[in-house]
Amino acid sequence: MMSVLRVALLGLALLARTTVAFLSAGSEMSSHVNITGTALLQEVTKACRTVIKEAGHEFQPTGSSPEELVQACLGPTATGQVSGAKFRSALQEIYNQNGLVDRDFVSSAPHHFNSEAFLEGRGLITEGMVAIKANIRKENFQAARETLGRVLHTLQDFYSHSNWVELGHTAPYINLIRPDLPLENLADVNTPTCRDCENGNCPNSILPSILQEMKLTSGYLGIFYSSKPQGKCSHGGESDLTSKTVPRGGISKCERRFDNVALHNTAVNIATSASLQLLENLRLAVGDKEFLRMMGIARSAVVCFVIDTTGSMSDDIKEARAVVNEMIDSKKGTQDEPSEYILVPFNDPEFGPMIRTSDPDKMKKEIAKLRPGGGGDAPEMCYSGIQLALTGAPSGSHIYVFTDAAAKDIELKDTIAALVRCTKSTVTFFMTSSRRRRRRSTTAEAFEQYKKLSLASGGQAILVTKKQLPQATSIIRDTSTSALVTILQRAVNPGKKETFHFMVDESIKNVTIYITEADVFSLTNPTGVSQSNSEASGKLGTIQTVGNLRRIRLNDDNRIGTWKVQIDSLQPYTVKITGQSIITFIYNFVEMFKGPHPGYALLSGRPQAGQPVTLLLSVVGKKGPSSLTVGNIGLVALSGPEAVNISKMTDMGGGDILVTVDEVPEGEFLVILTGKDKESKSEFQRQSTTAMSMSKVNIQAVVSSSMEPGKLLELPFSVMTQGPGGIFSINAKNDRDFPMDYPSSLSLTTGENINDTLTITPPARTPSGTDVTLTMEARSSDGVDSNYVILRLSVINKITDFVPPVCEVVKVLANDCPQDVSDCGPFQWEYSANITDGNGTGINSISLQQGNGTLTHTPLNSTIIHAKYNASCCSQIVEFIAVDDVGNVGKCYHSIVRSGCPPASALSLSLWFCLIVSAFIVRP
Template sequence: MSFVCGILLILYSTGTVSCFPANDIVGEPRTKSHSYITLEAIYKTTATFLERLQIANDTKQSPSLKVSTFFGSDGDSLQKFLSTIAEINNRMNEVKRDKAFESQYNVNGERIIEAHLLIKRFRNNVKTLSGNKRNIKNKLLPIRANIANILYIIQEFYSNTNWIELHGSTIYKDFGQDIDELEVDIASTKENTCTNCEYVNGVERCENNIIGTKLTSGYKSGQDVSKPLKQGNDGKCSHGTRDDVSKNFTAVGGIYKGRSIQTEAPHSYLHEAAAAAAVKATEYYLIDQERGLHQLMGEETFRDVFSIRTREDIIKTSLTFVIDVTGSMGDDINGVKTATKNIVNEAKDSAFVPKNYILVTFSDPASLTTGRETSDPYTMLDWLDEIIVSGGDDCPEYAMTGLLKGIEMSNNNSKIYVLTDADAKDEHLRDEVTNGIRRKNLEPVFIITGQCSRKKRDVSQHSEEHTNFHREKRSSISVFEKIARETGGKVYEIKVAEVEIIVEKEIKETFPSSNVFVTWFELPMGPLTNTKEIPVDGYIKTLRIAVQPVRSKSDVALFSPNGTVVSFEEKHEQRELSRDMLTLLIKNPEEGEWRLANNGANAVSVNVTAQSALDFSSSILEISTGGESYQLSGNPITGNGYSVVVDIQNLNKNSTCSDIVLLDDNGNDVMEIPVDRIPSMWIARYTGHFVANNKSSVIQIRGTDDQGNPILRTRYMSIMPVSVQLHIVPLFGDLRLYEASNISFLLTNTGDVSVQFVVTISNGTADVSIQKGNLDGKEIYNGLVTITPNSLETQLLNFHVTLENYTGTIQSETRRYYVSDARNADCTVIEYPMMCPIESLNTGNCSSYKWTAFVEVSSGTIRESKIKVSTDEVVIDHHNLTDANFSVEISISGHCCTESFVISIIDKNSYFDQCRFVLSNQPLTVVRIPMTNIQTTEKEPTPTQGDDPPVLQMALGFGFLGIILLGLLIFIICIKMRSRQSVQEETANCQKLNTYEKVVK
């Protein structure tokens, strides 16, 4: 695969929606976005899945109600389900953003076969990743990423081809399935597919612009395949969005139907049908009984991938600790105690708690291993408090023996938390441990705070004797890593101070409390009349108020909505003092405004949580003037506009959200954002616009329930406006196995003050590149990192930007790159054509400027492969493939009316590779000569328009070009290198082709 070096136009803030929008557009209630389509399709898929499992049998229920009934009061599981849908949607956003210039991903430019083959490849990836059931939990993220690619391309098929025009909302079931050939008649490169759209009263009308009954798709300027130039009224179809210059060429107009507004989409009148078909096709691809991904992955993997699980399974599992109790473990165990107590206190009123609690302790010798079981969480806490650490003069301990005891006592499908600061003396038992974990489908979590080589601290206060220990290193933690790798477990190698954080995080993931964060505040000391209100809405089942620091239970007083002081003498009222924290618990609290008073001698901090099915998730979107929006992955840029979106789960139709509020660390309002509700039958979604100027740490939703009671929910979400913007240049195509590729990125200082930056680029395990420099105000740094994949696994690159004298990371982004094997199919450019000169870039004389080029294609099945060129304006010449052994050289010739094109090789197994050529760095100017006795598509002149069509069209062309050049950032990329060329040679080619190396600002 080889790519020309050319001008890449990167759109920052003037992006136009050119397919289904990534996210909902305020003001276009009838426009369905990828986000909406995917949400609806996965809800319907889940409902069908539940029906097949006979979990949801009420045929009268809507899909939404079936899903809601399945999750019931388990708000945490519903939140995880919705987060999974959001994750898939965000991955689809990444595809849309990074592959906007590749026509095959967007099913544009008649690249329908290539789009089909792409889906097949991602489908095969899902199959491969799903095959290893042991470590499936470690494969969920890449599986979802591949599914996102599939769903994006499938949905684009209905927005950008003429399938809807030909077949209505009936879906094309074969598209993207594991079949070699699509049994549908697709237009050839030589066939005209559209006629010029008409103008009625100055308005473009494209209802009848498609010619024939063959499948086609529109060409879009700026993508890697340009529209062939035609004369007269008939030609190839354009995409037809506002930023599509090709819509001015014959055939004028377009067939895009991704939006519901006629001025934005030529076939907007078919948007509803296209969106409905996209939903059905997505659902079909996921859940069809014979061909769906459900059948491909299997039932359990499908449930894990889409988080179709509730916490009801938890009541059958165990919470198991296997703890090293040698002398140096005192501080580690303290962290476990604190974390476990926090979780138990939060979850004790939840219906979703483990069936039993198991504590296994091990030491040296192995005979000291003990195991205890209880169904009472407080007994478990007592046992942790009673642990006495001692012994452990040498390094390794009997961790495997302890783990075998934990396996024996644990219920199936449980997690086992192993805590030690030493290696395993009984490593020979590893296979027995691994087999036991697999047999019971357990998940081990190893929390390692040492590897024997560290000097141990004094025995903790829980030991009877204070003895200094220094252990000698004998092995490594590799035994724990091997077990985790073979069973889908985890290994945390951490400091002692991090034990509490990790244990609490891990247990919360397994045994969430369904607690929601209501609010927090500081309450000064004062008289009973100096109180703070606490709103309780109809969704709250248990109210929990934590107050700190206090000396006695009488330091605070709680008033119910009727004004009476709560006595805490009733069964549903609880009050517990632990050290300096007082916890007040009210079950089934009365709706209305409760109040809290501070009777103590000091000001106190108050944290209010609740057991409630109503909660929300939030995200920040970058918005563009054209209506497009993308998930913000880093920090916002100071002064730029953004959208905040909240999805509120279990909000009924008579309840409302009125405002989204950003708050600082002290709970003060930073900004109150009015919101609009996005129409949806699947989730209560609200969005509002704000300008990023001030730092905030917390986001809060405010509204009312169906009885008029205030609703308040809070989440931590840091918003830190900065002046440095990171942009990673999209990479055309895939990385190539064992071949070097350049990844370009831009760092822009949007402010006026000079900054010193550090960009650290890592692959998840090690730093790949660290680049430093100074950026003056408004200056741009053009960076480059070279990577060479040595496996076919998806490559991750993490970009982190820090500034001197600034704490923390100011920008962070991750990119995923797929890797292809050149031995299957390969296209290499041997000789690039010269870039077309500016004087050739108009339709009047572009055909007079000729060029030639050469490529070489190769494949292990070259004799059964196919060679394709994206346009009949480009001529290729080569020997018969049936006479080739492995590779064939192809000569290419054409003229400057072709702005860009692609040569493809497709082998017998449907692997394909491409050589892309970009021949001009700006669109052609349209010079149209009026014709008599032929129906034209010119707009009727208005008093402000001239009468000379050629002059008019040239003015429009250059005017539009000026807008593009002002709104875009132009820079050079050399995206791919071949094994034939070094990085230096590839860069030299770029410079030789008269491209521009300087960044235009």
Template sequence: MCVLAALGFLLLQTGAAGFTILPGESHNHQEITEKAILNVTVEACHALAVAEGKTFIFPPQPFTPETVAAACEAWKSSKSFHRSIFLIKAANWKTDIQNILNPAYHFDGETFTDGRKLITEGLSVIKAAIKKHSFCSAKWNLGVILHPLQDFYSHSNWVELGNKLPNSNLIRADTSIGNIAAKTRATCRSCDGDDCRNNILEDILQENILTSGYFGFLFSKPTGKCSHGGLIDTTSLIQPKGGINKDTFTSSHGHLHGKAANLATSATSELLQDVREAAGDRLFLQMLGINKGSSRPICFVLDTTESMNDDIAAVKAITSSIINSKVGTNDEPSSYILVPFSDPDFGPLMRTTDPEVFKNYVNSLSATGGGDFPEKSLSGLQLALTGAPPDSEIFVLSDASAKDTYLKDTVMALIEQTKTVVNFLITIPEEFSHHTQANLPQGGSRMAKADMQLYKDLAWTSGGESMIDFLFDFLKEPHGPLRGFDLVDNRPIAGGNGSLMVTLTGSDTATVTEVILVESSGLGQVKGLVKGQGEGEFLVQFDRIPSSEFVVLVKGQSNNSSSSLSGIFQRQSPTSLRPSTLIVTADDSDTSFEPGTTISVPFSVITSGAGGTFSIQATNDQGFDSTSPSTLILETGVIAHSTVNLTAPSNTPSGTGVTLTIQVVAPGGTDFNYDVLRLTVFTPVTDFTKPVCQLLSLQSHCSDNCNQSMWELSVQVTDGAEGSGVDSITLREGNGTMNTSIAAGSGNINLVTYTASCCSPDVQLVVVDGVGNVMSCSFSVRTAI
């Protein structure tokens, strides 16, 4: 999975400040978000199929991750698709919890300008991140901005004003949101008892004035203004009393809940379409984890130091053999990644979807440099773990011990977070070439026994090459006025009770019957109480979490089988989990910062074990300069606070993802825990103007027999003198031939020529500029005939 940075996965109960999240009769944020993602994914896959001249079979309604992945010919992507949807929904929920009293995140209190700014700025970050393949950052930010977007339709009077379509200007920074009520203008009267259907003033509705309710705990509101309403909104007790929210069917304006939810779904789809157009269908689907063939990328972390000179040819042969064994099969990787390492350098990360390009690149490598024998293998592995998508398969090829052993805990934390399979292929002298790694004689390589054990420990953590068909996340009860569950995104706490959310993948009908935490030592196990939550999700509660390393064992029943015996399944997590007595929590309220600036990340630590002096280590995968304390003194049960400062060089490309790992180690190394944040370096956007298409000529040679006649089109595309420049021009509709060129003497004017059969009379160009502004330009020969 992507790192769920300090995730507030909350299953909201009564009193939520937006569409509810728990399953029930009312529509909720998770339903709205998932429905829109599935719809837009189907459209993207359909468009790709049409472009490739293939027949696309739409999946049956209602769509599910399994049926959509199958329709996209990406059967093995259902798990990664599930994980992507979960991350986006989780960020949406976290935004509600973390910003419950910030009105802009909910469009409360008529904060329309600030709310729209959150959406448009976040949209720019998403587009830049996708362009740099920082998919986890893109998905997290996507979930964040979807929350205020969806709340607009529940908290404002957009529905009451009679609007049937979404407010498209919420995702456009250079337009008017609407006629917003002045701060001094009254907008509501008190409800008639429990009946609030007519509490918005008639002149507000007649003049098409935009307003939204005020919300807060023990807060006041301007005279005459509407309130949000609900049990925990104390402003609704102040004249004018009542509220206007449409969060549920039982809310103040619950009679409009269905309309608000439908508009929120349409608006979510509209925003996703904008992201899709800016990224292109293939990159958009890759961001969501939809890949044909195997959904699992393959990554090689390769030692290129001089000591590998005798082995480099064998390494190239091994690499080619692994790739060739998968190409053309159902296990063909979705992408190929290479991270070279030596000493003192490692990286950069190279990525491609073409196996031949990848093999040629590997074959061009030579073994040079290195100095002393130990190399920076763990630095290379860290970059691979943060640069490759979750659930990847990584092969580390080396003949040397790790020089950067201080990164062991960081690498182990990233393996646990991403659930990636790591395989170590360590070259050995010829006399030992017939021995397996497990039976390698002591001293049989140039590594000490401790060095070999380090690699074995990391390989064991990643689970070999085992496969599973479920996702799982540990939960805890949050603090504050909202009830439900927060997600534990690092090591679970040993000894106490706990809960687990299990999501089945690969089946729409299977059920979980039993979940067991099995200690790796084989000495004990803890069975949980399973409660179905719908949509393939199961909440499992345990009276205690094991105090030693364990795995998650899931048992269930496939309801597709006529035989109950043959329908039984059992799966085990590939990643072994290590409980901790430490809780490390980093503040992720700000996840983007500009090149040349420093971001301060506050974090807190608490231990239920013995106190003392604890070691602190903060590392990042981009090698950015950072400062943090080296130790913290902890007392049992007392929270300690500190800060990590991270500086991005001024030349960092916009959209670059940075993974920050903060780990805390108990005295003597007896215990450790961590938190991981996905940050994005982003240059603020000043260009909000869409590219422009100007028709130069349209010539028709069409006859009654369209198969024997052609038509031609010439278009000039520009992005304005102050624009960021045209980045891409693609065909969305049309089966003809398109060519593009730069006009002589100008780097900002693009010429497009298009030729097609008269049987294909329409064409649509999608033009994207350097910061993701999208313009769709449609032309037709029908108008010229």
């Protein structure tokens, strides 16, 4: 909706960064991001307050930063360091998809409520809300967030692009999110709606007759054409070709101009209120806890185990089981307790199913069920198991793979690499050597493949004997922790003597150094004290050696400042340094797009070679970005010298930085950031974990709708190369094995887009809410260059029930309540009602929202539930909600508050009448 604006969010100021055009921090304009951020923060705060209250605590944020909000939301029992990075990442996923509507659907009238496409626009909102609720029930939170961003954009555009504000409305049009209510008084295509505005900027060009008759209209937008129906309003602006056709001008309130200040401000306020209504409907439908999980507010990262269950894996499974049990027991009740556990077994030829739970006891039971067997001597379906984990686990998860064999499904290697880059999850391999495998001489070759994948993800590849495995799994305890950050990561190939410098700041705890394939090294602290690899327990730390891994845990009393690690090896080796700290950063590679509302779009694949690289980056600190000063941001080669390509930085405010790097390192590179913590005056250094590289190939695709079970969906895509033309292979994989059809190759000419279509058909019995991750790759015939795009699609059953549950008052007994509330203590009141699902699909849940009494309910039959509420006369308001099986929400409210009531000595009939003047109502 609104072009771009940067204002402080209400109360809780947040990294309000935008995916439409960027303006100066002092701008007084409003944007989709600010509207969305304001609404999300308010709704998250409501959910947090409710959850904390139910736990018997008070919701008391110490400040307005995301970190402080997350800490308060997790409650006083949350100990240790709490990072707000996942919350910020969730917000940015929503913002990204919100902004992409202006690029991917620029000429789609329904997506913007342009050209009087009111029914179609509401249809998108309705379809989107059904998909979001179904996805959350299936715990497909990323799919839910992406759809939510798009739906909010369309909803917000209604107030900017229509004449709702000009008609004098100051509240949202509730019918847009209530498909059971009609859209009324719509102007038809033959009704003129605007007068001519010769200079293009008139305060209000809506015809008086339209205003008088309260007709609803919206501006026509022509990106590629200038025609519109006679007498119709235009959207307006330089990109709108219809704005030069009489009646000229436009009614868009996207930007604050001298001629529309009041209209623009009102549109912003109503759009914010409308966003709150939609988010409240969503929160009530799915529940506060699930809403917070969707928003990334959880204890720590998800941990995922991908385990080979073939016959030779008996010892490995036993160790994995012991690690999981020990981790669960030691971290239970602490801030480091994982918020979710995932288990993916694989064998040959089977893999899966994926088991996902937030219940630690259930995870213990599931991993206890694993039994080794089968598989023979052949390689197994390792990559298929990893693919299932990467698509099922949230972004930024830690995935641990246990195997002693090569991967049979090697054709998935590129798909896995693409998913790693997209999700920024780390994959760590524990490969044990097996006598049977060694005879087949596959261990070394397999381990090299695993090593490449782990390195690209920022994980580790550890090769040990089965007896050594219990020592190696300490890395799981290190990394399955809250607020894990990477200080430095390098891979040196070919091997050589190299010195690496890194900074230890005051905020960081549990600093650990991992070195693989190198036996000779030394560590020096800021004061010059050194420790060599021969000192297992020295002045600086403790060294553990297992297989190809050297793990050095620094002592807790080590000094703050610049350290160095010197490694001397002729073999290729890796070094990675991690710690625990709230200070970190999140980032995305983006590209500029043009149009009526230009901005920056998130890149799904690799950045384009031969062009500057652009990142949108946000810093995260203990008390928000205001507590940090950013020094340098740049790109550093994963393999090679420590030279960093320094970037051009534009401070967007709120902790957001737009970064442009003109010269990109060759091969794979990482993002590195330095800065200073204002509170401790300590300098810090942070680095990304996921390796990225450039490509001259570009492949793009857009998801325009969800899928229906049993029905084919068409996905248009385009491919272009800036390198040599020729035949490029096209390969597509989805994690559900749904049938697909697409061209196996395309002939490309340098600089020209080639368009084609992929079709995908979910089976007829696919459960509603199932999400599908689709990876498409375009590769040159010589295999030198390739790129990919990753799409998330949802399978949603067609819903026809949009009628919320209704309530019928059965009885209110409040006669005993005294008029003087100071005497209310000993007295009780009672309320009862029958709750009916409008279309008979069934009531799914009933929950109390307001009131300190007791709510009970019992079914009368398959469609009616009897609810009964008892409370002290001191608690005079009751509000509860009923949600049906498809997510429709009925909000029920009753009050016995006396307003203007006669004294208790008056006639009892008058008093009773006064007690029930607050009617029981049903609201969305």
